[in-house]
Amino acid sequence: MGGDPGRRVYRWDLDKTYLLTDFDSLRGVVRSAMEPAWAKRAVPGATALVRELGREGPGWRPMISIVSGSPTQMRARLEEKLRLDGVRFDSLVLKDNVRNLRRGRLRAVRGQFGYKLPQLIAGRVGLGAAAVESLFGDDAEIDAVVYSVYADAIAGRIGTVELSRVLEAGGAYGDDIVATLASLRRVAIADAVERIYIRLDKGRPVADFDPLGTRVIPVRTWYAAALVMVSVGELAPTALAPVLAGSALSAEAALAELEDVVQRGHADAAGLRAHLGRLPPRAALILEGPSTYRPPTAPHPLDYLAILNGFRPRV
Numbered sequence: 091m092g093g094d095p096g097r098r099v100y101r102w103d104l105d106k107t108y109l110l111t112d113f114d115s116l117r118g119v120v121r122s123a124m125e126p127a128w129a130k131r132a133v134p135g136a137t138a139l140v141r142e143l144g145r146e147g148p149g150w151r152p153m154i155s156i157v158s159g160s161p162t163q164m165r166a167r168l169e170e171k172l173r174l175d176g177v178r179f180d181s182l183v184l185k186d187n188v189r190n191l192r193r194g195r196l197r198a199v200r201g202q203f204g205y206k207l208p209q210l211i212a213g214r215v216g217l218g219a220a221a222v223e224s225l226f227g228d229d230a231e232i233d234a235v236v237y238s239v240y241a242d243a244i245a246g247r248i249g250t251v252e253l254s255r256v257l258e259a260g261g262a263y264g265d266d267i268v269a270t271l272a273s274l275r276r277v278a279i280a281d282a283v284e285r286i287y288i289r290l291d292k293g294r295p296v297a298d299f300d301p302l303g304t305r306v307i308p309v310r311t312w313y314a315a316a317l318v319m320v321s322v323g324e325l326a327p328t329a330l331a332p333v334l335a336g337s338a339l340s341a342e343a344a345l346a347e348l349e350d351v352v353q354r355g356h357a358d359a360a361g362l363r364a365h366l367g368r369l370p371p372r373a374a375l376i377l378e379g380p381s382t383y384r385p386p387t388a389p390h391p392l393d394y395l396a397i398l399n400g401f402r403p404r405v
Contacts (some may be wrong), residue, residue, distance in 0.1 A: 107227050230291050
C-alpha cells in the first residue's frame, strides 16, 4: 500500500481490546475458540469507536489494521464478527500457532511481544513517512511496551543492536529478529505514532505507565479515548454520542471519564470547549480553569529491557 500524504492509520488488538475474551481459564479459552461469531461480545464502545475512526471522506480513507494473538484457525469467525458489527478493516493479522507447534516454538504459542512487534514493523513497510498512527491495546498483556518500542523503532530512536536485544528478551526467535531488522530497513523513518491508548482490563495502576511518557494513555473506557481524540481534533465531535451510547455509561460515569482524562492532562480542555459548543453546567465546570494538557511525548532514551522485565502480564 502506498504512503498517502496525511494518511491516518489505526492499529487495534482484538482480545480484551475489541472483544470481551476470557483467556484466564481453560473454559474461557475453549469457549472463545468454539463460540460462533454472533455470540462474541465486543468491549462496550469499541464497535462504535472503530466505526467512527474508519469513516471515509472526500479524499480521505483511514486505514484500520488489526494485529491479534488469536489463532489463524479463528479467522473466518473473527472476520464474520467484524462484518456483523459493521466494522471495516484493511488487514487482520492472526498468529499461526499450528505452525509454531510444528516447528517446536513453544514460547511463541503464548508469547505476544516477540510476535506482535515483528508484525507491526512489517505492517509499516510501504506506508511512507507521512502516515500518522494511533494504537489501541489493553493491559492484559504488554501492549503498552510493544507499541512504545514500535513507535521508537520506526522513529529511528532505537538502534538495531538495542532492538535485537529487546526482541530477544521479549521471546522472539533468531530468524524473526533478522526478518524484523530487514523490515525496519525498508521503513521510511518517521516519528509517526502520536498516541497509544491502553484499555485497563486488568486494572493495572495508571502510574505503572508513567515511565513510557504521555504518549501512552491508559483509559477505563473507549469513551475516554474518544474524548481525547475529539479534544485534539482527530475525531469529529459527532462521534462522541455513538461511542457514549455503545459504552453504556450513566451520565455520572460519563462525567467521571471526562474529568479523569482532563485532570490527567491527556484531553485538551480548550479543544473540547471549542469543538463541543454549549455544555451542561457540570461538564463546563470540569473544562474551566488553567490547562493541564500535556502533549504526547515519550522520554528518551528508555531502558526497554528494564521496562519489559517489570511489565509482565498481570493475571
